[in-house]
Amino acid sequence: MTQAIRFSLNGTARELKVPASSRLIDVLRDELDATSSKKACGIGRCGACMVLRNGTPANACLLMMWQVEGADIVTPEGLDAVPDSVFVRQGLTEENAFQCGYCAPGFTVTLTALLRDVASPTEADIREALSGNLCRCTGYHSIIRGALRAADLKQADSRAGAPDSLA
Numbered sequence: 001m002t003q004a005i006r007f008s009l010n011g012t013a014r015e016l017k018v019p020a021s022s023r024l025i026d027v028l029r030d031e032l033d034a035t036s037s038k039k040a041c042g043i044g045r046c047g048a049c050m051v052l053r054n055g056t057p058a059n060a061c062l063l064m065m066w067q068v069e070g071a072d073i074v075t076p077e078g079l080d081a082v083p084d085s086v087f088v089r090q091g092l093t094e095e096n097a098f099q100c101g102y103c104a105p106g107f108t109v110t111l112t113a114l115l116r117d118v119a120s121p122t123e124a125d126i127r128e129a130l131s132g133n134l135c136r137c138t139g140y141h142s143i144i145r146g147a148l149r150a151a152d153l154k155q156a157d158s159r160a161g162a163p164d165s166l167a
């Protein structure tokens with residue numbers, strides 16, 4: 001049985017009729033052509049499917065569509081709306097953080113939320129935030145370096161924008 005579900009996807013109001021028990025990750029990829037969120041484990045263990053739900057990182061493979069009603073969903077395609085994503089992408093790129101890249105969208109979503117909420121995250125903060133994101137290729141060192149570089153870039157940007165007396 002289908003149900004009309006209304007929600008915001010990357011700032012655009014959407015309404016579609018789907019089974020209420022269908023999973024957001026499948027609807028994103030199969031119905032809405034939002035394929036940056038990846039499906040890997042499908043059981044909430046790897047973070048490849050990470051999206052922001054009302055601003056908080058959430059596994060799209062664990063979200064039933066009835067849980068999405070009225071929600072604000074941001075996928076990797078919509079991360080430009082969160083200014084901190086610029087630092088995250090640059091930091092990860094500068095450190096060549098990924099190999100195959102399959103995990104990259106999920107890591108980017110999680111790190112963008114962290115940098116938005118924590119002005120100067122420590123390595124411990126980063127490792128804690130990324131505890132739900134798995135990478136099968138890198139051993140994590142390059143990703144952690146990329147996240148720390150993103151934090152440095154944000155700090156530098158803040159200093160550049162500060163009045164001289166505060167810089």
Ligand code: FES
Binds near residue numbers: 038050060061
């Ligand atoms: S696919 Fe959702 S957590 Fe792995």
Ligand code: FES
Binds near residue numbers: 135
């Ligand atoms: S770079 Fe391949 S899974 Fe992370």
